[in-house]
Each structure stands twice: as structure tokens, then as C-alpha cells.
Amino acid sequence: MQLLKEMILPKGRVDSEDILKVDGFLNHQIDVKLLNEIGKEFKVRYKNESVTKILTIEASGIAVACIAAQYFEVPVIFAKKTESKNLDAENYESQVYSFTKDKYYKIRVSKRYLNSADHVLIIDDFLANGSAVLGLKEIVDQANAKLVGVGIVIEKGFQQGGNLLRDKGLRVDSLAIIKSMKPGNIVFESK
Numbered sequence: 001m002q003l004l005k006e007m008i009l010p011k012g013r014v015d016s017e018d019i020l021k022v023d024g025f026l027n028h029q030i031d032v033k034l035l036n037e038i039g040k041e042f043k044v045r046y047k048n049e050s051v052t053k054i055l056t057i058e059a060s061g062i063a064v065a066c067i068a069a070q071y072f073e074v075p076v077i078f079a080k081k082t083e084s085k086n087l088d089a090e091n092y093e094s095q096v097y098s099f100t101k102d103k104y105y106k107i108r109v110s111k112r113y114l115n116s117a118d119h120v121l122i123i124d125d126f127l128a129n130g131s132a133v134l135g136l137k138e139i140v141d142q143a144n145a146k147l148v149g150v151g152i153v154i155e156k157g158f159q160q161g162g163n164l165l166r167d168k169g170l171r172v173d174s175l176a177i178i179k180s181m182k183p184g185n186i187v188f189e190s191k
């Protein structure tokens, strides 16, 4: 997606070797106009699928998922990372390894909001090693729902997540795929 790449190039900051900071438009300050185009693009790509729910993970997936959901006209469910009295007792649960925080955490979704009749599109901001998406897929599987596909804003193609998910037969649509990056030099894959 050209518009997204044009935003990443001047505003993305490569701090360490494998973390891209996009706080200026996606992860802290949010460019709603850009997110609107991203949401529209996911709808174009999945226009032939009957999506009934969009599933994401808190926190940074929520904004993208909500804007996309306006085009799909379906609810968004976000997997919660913390236990809380607000959450129902009956949950689907799985484990995710956080690439940015270097630790495991549990995610949960109330059984009330996902069931075997659902056709789910997973949406997230980044795809690195694939743990977040696999954790969400596990929740979709526990609900016996159908996973229609995975929509990613930025895939780091030099990490293993993309291959891991595609090798499992999952449909993965990434709007920008980074081939390599170092401070001051971000290179995209051509597709």
C-alpha cells in the first residue's frame, strides 16, 4: 500500500536492529486518515469473504481493527491481556510471547462473543515472529469459528512470522512488507 509506505519512510524509526517505531502515526499518536485508508484496503482485499467478527489484541491493534470494522460493518473483539472483574468467567485463553517486551503473557476472550458460527478476520499492527497471531488463531480454534484471514499493517519480512503462518495455510495480507531495515534505511519488498 503506497500511502502507508510513504508514511513509514519518513516517520518510521529503526531503533534497534529489529524494532520499528511508528509512534508518530500508528502506535502512540494516531493518523486517523491513514487508518481510514488502511481499513478501506482490508475491506477491498476481503470483499468476497463473509466476515462476521474482527479479532485483534490490545492495545495497538484496536484502533486499526475499529476503523476497518466500519467498512465490514461487524463488531471488533480485542483479546485482553490482563485479568479483570469486568471479564466473564468463561473465556477462551491462549499464550503469547511478546517480541517487544521479551516475556510470555496470557490473552483471553469471553466465550460470549465468539462461537462456531463466526467467520473471523484477525487484524494486527505488526507481524514479527507470529506469536500474537498464533495466540489469536488458537482462540478462534477453541471457539470452533472459521479463520478467514489475517490482515497486518506492517510485516517485517525478515522475521519468521509471515512464512510460519503462510506455511500453515493461513491467508495473510500485509499492507507493507519490510525486507530489511537499519537506522535511516528501510527497504520494502516489491509486492
Ligand code: 5GP
Binding pocket: 018, 019, 020, 021, 022, 027, 057, 060, 097, 098, 099, 100, 124, 125, 126, 127, 128, 129, 130, 131, 132, 133, 156, 161
Ligand atoms: P509477533 O507476535 O508477530 O512476534 O509480534 C507482533 C506483535 O509485537 C504486534 O502485536 C506488535 O504490537 C509487536 N511488534 C512486533 N514487532 C514490532 C515492531 O517492530 N514495532 C512495533 N511498534 N511493534 C512490534
